Amino acid sequence: MRNLPEDMLWASLVFAVLVAVFSGPGSCCDPQEYRTQAGECCPMCHEGTFVQSDCTPFSGTRCRPCDSGTYMNQPNGLKKCFSCSSCVADNGLLVWQKCTNKTDTVCDVLNGFFCKSLAEDTGCSMAEKHKRCTAGQRTKEPGTDRIDTECEDCPMGFFSHFGMNCTRWTM
CATH class of the missing domain: 2.10.50.10 (Tumor Necrosis Factor Receptor, subunit A, domain 2)
Known part of the structure; x- marks a missing residue:
């Protein structure tokens, strides 16, 4: 039998150790x-x-x-x-789809709220109450379940007591 040079012997030993480590139990599961x-x-x-x-x-x-x-x-x-996730009514959420053993609860928003954080598989995870326009403003765009109410100031010569519609001043 031929003697291998010392470098090849070490290389063979390192290779054998690596094979043992990386092909042993649990190395790479299907x-x-x-x-x-x-x-x-x-x-x-x-x-x-x-x-x-x-x-x-x-x-x-x-x-x-x-x-x-x-x-x-x-x-x-x-x-x-x-x-399972919870849809807390106090946070403006309601159950859209109940949790099953294979799917999480899907939440949606209650009337008067809009979704601040929407996830594709679990629905709305955080809702916020629609803002109310203040006196001197009117509702430009009402809020939906996905966007908040948009307010704008009444033009000069108009007023609004409740933040809904602007009414012309009368003398």
Whole structure:
């Protein structure tokens, strides 16, 4: 047998260590798997469920449905589901779509409010009451569920007691 030069021997040893480290358990899981704390790759749980116990050499991942008030909207390797969002009426929000085990609550705004923060999947997360125009102003554009009321000052020779419409002064 031929002796390898010392540099090649070291290179071979480093390569072997790298292969062992990067191809060992848990190095790179498939997209449908998650890595456990022990570094093993286990099949993910489906939407609406979470991991009750990790897989073993003898059994697959044990998944459990999300409890009431929680949801899971993606395949996962998590130990608990996400808490459902609340639509608090005191904050100008109402439930548009109830939380299910696969989807979060979707909120919308109550009458008299507009949405300040809108998320594509969960609806409105922050609402604000429409502003009221003050005396000497009129409502230029009424507020909607997405924009606030727009006010403007009454022109010279007009007045407004309640911030609604401008009325001409009479003598």
